[in-house]
Amino acid sequence: MTQATKQESKDHAFHMFQKGIQVGFPIMLGYIPIAITYGVLAAQSGMSIIDLTLMSALVFAGASQFMGVNMIAASAGAVEIIIATFVLNFRHFVMSLSFMNEVRDSVSLKGRTGLALTLTDETFAVSALNKDKAKQKNAVFFFLAINLSAYLSWIFGSFLGGLLGEIIPEQLSQSMGVALYAMFIGLLVPSVKKELRIGLIAIIAMLINVLASQFVSSGWAIVLGTVLGGLTGVFILKEKKQ
Amino acid sequence: MIFLIIIGMALVTMIPRVIPALLVNKFLFKDWVNRWLQAIPYAALGALIFPGILSVIEDAPHIGLLGGIVAIVLAYFGLNIVLVVIGSIATVFLLTM
Numbered sequence: 601m602t603q604a605t606k607q608e609s610k611d612h613a614f615h616m617f618q619k620g621i622q623v624g625f626p627i628m629l630g631y632i633p634i635a636i637t638y639g640v641l642a643a644q645s646g647m648s649i650i651d652l653t654l655m656s657a658l659v660f661a662g663a664s665q666f667m668g669v670n671m672i673a674a675s676a677g678a679v680e681i682i683i684a685t686f687v688l689n690f691r692h693f694v695m696s697l698s699f700m701n702e703v704r705d706s707v708s709l710k711g712r713t714g715l716a717l718t719l720t721d722e723t724f725a726v727s728a729l730n731k732d733k734a735k736q737k738n739a740v741f742f743f744l745a746i747n748l749s750a751y752l753s754w755i756f757g758s759f760l761g762g763l764l765g766e767i768i769p770e771q772l773s774q775s776m777g778v779a780l781y782a783m784f785i786g787l788l789v790p791s792v793k794k795e796l797r798i799g800l801i802a803i804i805a806m807l808i809n810v811l812a813s814q815f816v817s818s819g820w821a822i823v824l825g826t827v828l829g830g831l832t833g834v835f836i837l838k839e840k841k842q
Numbered sequence: 843m844i845f846l847i848i849i850g851m852a853l854v855t856m857i858p859r860v861i862p863a864l865l866v867n868k869f870l871f872k873d874w875v876n877r878w879l880q881a882i883p884y885a886a887l888g889a890l891i892f893p894g895i896l897s898v899i900e901d902a903p904h905i906g907l908l909g910g911i912v913a914i915v916l917a918y919f920g921l922n923i924v925l926v927v928i929g930s931i932a933t934v935f936l937l938t939m
Contacts, residue, residue: 626923651844658852668851672844682850686858691886693858698882700866709864716863717856721890728883774899775935778906781895782913782930788887789917801881802888809889825889826882833881834874 609738616738620745623730626786627722627746628753630779631662635754637773638665639761645673649762656758660751661720664688688819694826695724702731703739711740718747722780729787797836805829899938909934 635656642652647669659665664685671681696716703712715727723746733742760767768776792799809825816824871879891910898906913930921929 626927629924629927647844651848654845655848655851658848659855661855664851664855668847672847678843678847678850681847682854685851686854689855690858692855693862694882695886696859697862697866698879698886700862701871701876701879704867712863712866713860716860719859721886725883725887725890771938772935775931775938777898778895778909778913778930778934779927781891781898781906781910782927783923784887784891785910785913785930786917786923786926788884788891789914790920791884793918798884801884802891805885805888806892810893813893822886822889826886829885829888830878830882833885834877837877837881838874 613738613741616736616741617745620742621749623726624746624749626783627726627750630722630783631750631753632757633768633773633776633779634662635757636761636768638662638669639758640766641666642669643762643765645669647672649759652762653755653759656755660718660754661689687817690819691823691826692719694823695719699724699728702728703734703743706734707740711744715743715747718751720750722783723747723750725784725787729791801829801833801836804832898934905934905937908937
């Protein structure tokens with residue numbers, strides 16, 4: 601490679617990274633207040649700032665961290681907490697399988713591992729709905745930027761909450777609880793507008809989730825909604841292609 | 843003890859996340875499995891939105907629901923997703939005043 605083309609390829613990678621940060625911005629917007637709330641609760645339940653920040657850095661899964669903090673505060677057993685975390689986060693296996701199948705040819709094993717370790721509901725949703733980027737050069741930088749900006753804002757918010765306590769007025773932080781749901785809706789609606797049957801897949805998944813949550817924990821209910829709702833896509837997406 | 847809990851939580855979260863990344867190119871999926879996996883994002887979004895959105899404000903499911911409806915309307919009119927999020931937050935904020 602000549603010096604000039606090397607520079608060009610670097611510029612392009614940087615450009616893809618910037619694009620990823622742009623697309624990932626709504627995640628940061630949603631994560632920071634929730635992470636601060638987590639930090640506040642964790643500190644109140646007696647965890648040290650180091651522990652609660654470490655949990656964000658190593659676990660990086662919001663709902664399970666809230667649950668973990670609650671269970672630690674209630675002095676639940678370690679095994680019980682860890683099993684509950686596994687159940688709640690198992691949905692990421694399904695999401696990871698779906699997304700890794702999209703980038704199997706365009707992202708290296710190293711890149712895929714990095715993306716998988718930082719996969720959350722939100723980074724998966726944003727990445728999967730921008731999967732057209734997977735076919736472009738330097739795709740890994742685009743997806744890495746989404747995950748990394750989410751990861752860092754989650755850790756930073758947790759630390760801030762643990763350090764400063766309730767720096768956001770309660771009413772505002774409560775209202776910000778809707779942020780990630782609104783982001784999910786904002787991701788789904790344009791796809792449904794383009795292809796109405798995608799909405800059908802989502803609605804079936806919602807109904808399965810509601811039904812399943814009568815019988816199993818919310819973690820398994822989301823897994824069932826995702827897997828079985830997705831299964832309807834085998835038939836629903838087939839007709840589209842013809 | 844808390845440190846051990848954190849490590850345990852991290853491992854059981856990390857392993858399911860990373861297994862597909864390591865193994866995905868060892869398999870060639872049938873066409874219908876690919877369609878299944880392609881539908882997962884939409885199904886996941888559905889399952890993540892509902893009924894979770896009803897619990898945004900404790901004991902007031904209608905507030906989360908209205909926040910969601912505002913998000914649908916704003917997104918339908920093609921607003922940037924950041925504005926969709928802000929509009930929805932503002933709705934819930936006003937309703938809890």
